[in-house]
Amino acid sequence: MENKAVIAIDLGGTRIKLGLVRAGSVLLTDRMASQSGQGLQTRLPQIKATLDRMLETAGLSASDLVGMGVAVPGIVDPILKRVLSINDKYSDAPQLDLAGWARETWGIPLYLENDTRAALLGEWQYGSGQGYDNVVLMTLGTGVGTSAVIEGRLLRGKHFQAGILGGHFVQNTQGNRCNCGAVGCAEAEASTWSLGQRATAHKTYAQSLLCRYDTVDFEAVFRCAAQGDALATTLRDESIDVWATCAYNLVQAYDPEVLVLGGGVMASRDVIIPPIQHRLNQNTWATWGNVAVVPGLLTDSAALLGAAHLAYNREL
Ligand SMILES: [Zn+2]
Numbered sequence: 066m067e068n069k070a071v072i073a074i075d076l077g078g079t080r081i082k083l084g085l086v087r088a089g090s091v092l093l094t095d096r097m098a099s100q101s102g103q104g105l106q107t108r109l110p111q112i113k114a115t116l117d118r119m120l121e122t123a124g125l126s127a128s129d130l131v132g133m134g135v136a137v138p139g140i141v142d143p144i145l146k147r148v149l150s151i152n153d154k155y156s157d158a159p160q161l162d163l164a165g166w167a168r169e170t171w172g173i174p175l176y177l178e179n180d181t182r183a184a185l186l187g188e189w190q191y192g193s194g195q196g197y198d199n200v201v202l203m204t205l206g207t208g209v210g211t212s213a214v215i216e217g218r219l220l221r222g223k224h225f226q227a228g229i230l231g232g233h234f235v236q237n238t239q240g241n242r243c244n245c246g247a248v249g250c251a252e253a254e255a256s257t258w259s260l261g262q263r264a265t266a267h268k269t270y271a272q273s274l275l276c277r278y279d280t281v282d283f284e285a286v287f288r289c290a291a292q293g294d295a296l297a298t299t300l301r302d303e304s305i306d307v308w309a310t311c312a313y314n315l316v317q318a319y320d321p322e323v324l325v326l327g328g329g330v331m332a333s334r335d336v337i338i339p340p341i342q343h344r345l346n347q348n349t350w351a352t353w354g355n356v357a358v359v360p361g362l363l364t365d366s367a368a369l370l371g372a373a374h375l376a377y378n379r380e381l
Pocket residue numbers: 232233243244245246247250253
């Protein structure tokens with residue numbers, strides 16, 4: 066078992082990451098454009114071809130594999146191995162029999178998990194969450210992803226949605242319409258998908274450095290804010306305030322020892338972590354001390370390692 070490997074797949078909205086993992090280390094990775102708007106079925110042949118090439122490079126065959134773990138940006142049923150709900154991306158995924166595909170292609174069992182939950186599993190087992198029994202992850206990027214480990218167990222819930230919908234904690238009842246249909250969710254107030262509209266709709270947009278960018282993302286916002294741009298500074302500070310509020314709500318809900326922050330925005334961790342830590346320190350219910358806010362250690366590979374961990378340990 067120790068020298069057996071697993072296939073890990075992280076189905077991101079813009080990129081699909083593929084990995085061969087053995088004993089908690091990534092042996093090989095590759096990535097491809099997800100073209101997620103066209104569905105997942107059409108991507109399976111290229112995913113298979115790339116994985117077969119990676120196996121050959123690593124000197125492995127199907128008989129060296131014990132399973133496949135797949136991280137999905139949606140709500141999944143890990144028992145029936147079905148995608149239950151997914152937003153815009155890979156819209157055909159609920160109809161696909163991915164377990165059948167893995168079995169017929171390589172003769173291996175498949176393990177399915179929500180992507181943020183898989184990333185938390187990775188950080189908990191191999192990264193910043195090691196040694197803790199109560200860990201919450203918040204990933205900041207295209208959306209706001211969350212997940213929780215409580216008392217040494219990955220929180221899934223009756224309908225597999227516990228912990229993963231923190232991005233849809235309502236923060237502003239007068240706020241922006243979210244892609245989930247609600248109003249004022251954390252990610253409608255501060256995430257990449259809502260950022261461009263928040264910027265361009267602002268009355269000072271034409272005077273801002275941000276109007277020189279084709280796409281207003283957080284990299285642009287943090288860069289322009291550092292240059293003193295007023296709108297960028299407003300968007301940056303409002304976003305950090307939303308994330309700090311979301312972090313506060315997560316701590317109230319799940320009582321962790323540590324909050325791990327991940328996602329592309331963490332390139333600006335020095336600006337983001339201190340105000341979030343400050344907000345958590347104001348929690349008067351934390352009679353035992355303060356939740357530590359730490360960056361994820363695994364950045365790009367957290368979800369791959371978490372998905373692989375499921376397959377390795379033959380867990381749900
Ligand atoms: Zn929402």
